[in-house]
Amino acid sequence: MTRGSERWGGAVVASVVVTMLLAGCADAAPYSPMQKDTSMNVEESHQDVLDVFAAVRSVVGEDGWGDDDPAWFICGTGSHEAAQYSYSATRRLPLPGTPEQVARRVVTALAAVGYDGARVQRDATLTPERTVIGYPNGYLGGTASDGFAVMFQVYESHADVSIYGHCVPGKAPKFGEPLNPRPTDLP
Known part of the structure; x- marks a missing residue:
């Protein structure tokens, strides 16, 4: 290989890397497997969380869940209103x-469920040791860019x-609306 071809090959590799960084990859990286379409509205995002919880319950058991903590957060920036359930x-x-x-x-x-x-x-x-799942970036790996995450831990007779x-x-x-009921409004 000549010096000219080495420089040219290095330039090609560098431009491919820059293009990939700017454009992203079509496939999700192993440490960031999220592939679900996130162009949803508030109601769809709320239902998505309920679907994930239903999927977990279907495996662990439908009964015996407690310490429920539903919450809505404002997550927009600047003048852009956004919500997260x-x-x-x-x-x-x-x-x-x-x-x-x-x-x-x-x-x-x-x-x-996607x-x-x-x-x-x-x-x-x-203590005790736990078997854990952190999605999308692994255990203690943080959330997706839009704040989405699932954290699950399980050990003897305990799931969270x-x-x-x-x-x-x-x-x-607003508090008291169907997607955000007051505790006294729950069945």
Whole structure:
């Protein structure tokens, strides 16, 4: 290889890298598997969180969930109104399998509702140790660019999930409205 061809080859590689950085890749990277269409409105984002929770419940168990914590956040910047729905809950009942088995089934359930690529990990720093899932960027890896994240942990007779919905254009529903009921309005 001559010096001229080395420089030319380096320039081609550099321009390909810059193009990829500016344009992005068609496939999601392994550490950021989110592929779901996030061009949704407030109602759709709310329903998406409920769908994720239903998927988790279908694996872990429908009953026994408590410590429910639904919340709406304002997530817009400047003059752009945007809202984000979050939901977390805990279940303290026997599991339908080992923590590892349950977590693997949760990964499959997440893929079934459009969030493919979650991975099962372990956190040995907690007592007791936990089998965990952090989506889209892995355990303690942060949220997607629009704030979306699913955090799940499971250990003997305990499961916990926190879901942070997509930050979408629109106003957060007022307290007492159907998408944001008061505790006394709940069934």
